[in-house]
Amino acid sequence: MATVLITGTRKGIGRFLAEHFLAAGDNVIGCSRKPAEIDAPNYRHHCIDIANEDQVRALFGEIRKENRGLDILINNAGIAAMNSALLMPASQVREILDTNVLGVFLFCREAAKLMKNQASGRIVNFTTAAVPFKLEGEAVHAASKAAVISLTEILAREFAEYGITVNAVGPTVTDTDLLSAVPRSKIDALIARQAIPRMGEFRDIANVVDFFIRPESDFVTGQVIFLGGV
Amino acid sequence: MSDAAQIEALVHSALDEVNATRTEAPVPKDPETVLLGNDASLGSLGLVNLIVASEQRIEDQLGIQVTIASERAFSQKTSPFRTLGSLCDYVALLVDEAKKA
Numbered sequence: 001m002a003t004v005l006i007t008g009t010r011k012g013i014g015r016f017l018a019e020h021f022l023a024a025g026d027n028v029i030g031c032s033r034k035p036a037e038i039d040a041p042n043y044r045h046h047c048i049d050i051a052n053e054d055q056v057r058a059l060f061g062e063i064r065k066e067n068r069g070l071d072i073l074i075n076n077a078g079i080a081a082m083n084s085a086l087l088m089p090a091s092q093v094r095e096i097l098d099t100n101v102l103g104v105f106l107f108c109r110e111a112a113k114l115m116k117n118q119a120s121g122r123i124v125n126f127t128t129a130a131v132p133f134k135l136e137g138e139a140v141h142a143a144s145k146a147a148v149i150s151l152t153e154i155l156a157r158e159f160a161e162y163g164i165t166v167n168a169v170g171p172t173v174t175d176t177d178l179l180s181a182v183p184r185s186k187i188d189a190l191i192a193r194q195a196i197p198r199m200g201e202f203r204d205i206a207n208v209v210d211f212f213i214r215p216e217s218d219f220v221t222g223q224v225i226f227l228g229g230v
Numbered sequence: 231m232s233d234a235a236q237i238e239a240l241v242h243s244a245l246d247e248v249n250a251t252r253t254e255a256p257v258p259k260d261p262e263t264v265l266l267g268n269d270a271s272l273g274s275l276g277l278v279n280l281i282v283a284s285e286q287r288i289e290d291q292l293g294i295q296v297t298i299a300s301e302r303a304f305s306q307k308t309s310p311f312r313t314l315g316s317l318c319d320y321v322a323l324l325v326d327e328a329k330k331a
Contacts, residue, residue: 057295058295116279
């Protein structure tokens with residue numbers, strides 16, 4: 001039974017992954033700004049802002065006291081904004097970078113402190129197909145997720161000494177809230193650019209996560225897997 | 231036990247943890263033990279591990295979260311990471327400030 005920490009479990013992929021691990025019998029710790037509706041004896045939810053260092057440290061302090069260890073971190077939480085760069089306010093840029101880059105960094109840092117004590121751990125970050133697609137209108141979102149790739153590749157080297165692997169999954173177009181503001185024609189055009197032209201599903205992401213975290217993947221680190229043949 | 235002695239004991243306990251992972255001779259628990267620079271007894275990774283282990287012990291034993299490696303630490307004229315003694319002094323200062331806050 002593993003202890004799994006997942007960010008952004010209130011809805012979408014994060015919730016799906018939380019339920020995926022709960023069904024496997026794991027202990028799941030989830031977090032989001034607002035309460036989650038997941039009701040399971042092995043699930044514990046924390047309402048925090050992942051970019052708030054004090055709140056993140058407090059969360060990990062509680063994990064240390066309660067569980068005394070962490071096996072898997074899944075940095076799922078993220079935000080996006082589609083907007084012409086000419087119209088993008090600085091406040092929105094800062095918000096995206098805080099959540100997608102600072103938040104991921106803080107969770108990787110604090111998780112590694114816990115995992116190093118047990119000389120093993122798995123960290124899975126989330127990037128996006130918007131990076132290789134170089135999507136117009138997603139300059140800041142894609143830049144923040146490109147930063148996640150750099151973090152993944154470099155932290156993989158820094159944390160290897162502690163038996164911690166760091167990898168990333170890059171979903172392509174998947175039916176989540178992030179897509180709600182994207183016109184259907186644009187979604188179809190994106191799907192057409194994939195080697196396998198279909199909408200991504202949550203199970204596709206869970207499959208890659210499962211691969212990264214399995215014990216046999218202890219020689220796989222610093223890697224990014226994009227879905228759909230991007 | 232005074233606060234300073236308690237902090238020293240916690241940092242020394244953290245050093246025990248770091249020493250246990252070393253293949254070289256253990257780093258002595260001496261205030262003059264050099265932690266930074268050319269004569270450093272610990273490598274840079276060892277110093278990182280010592281700082282993290284110290285933070286965790288302070289949180290576990292005293293219930294106080296401190297950030298030892300901060301901009302403040304790096305901007306001091308004389309680095310608090312220079313020797314084991316200066317590290318203990320700096321950590322004691324952080325704990326004292328956190329208690330008063």
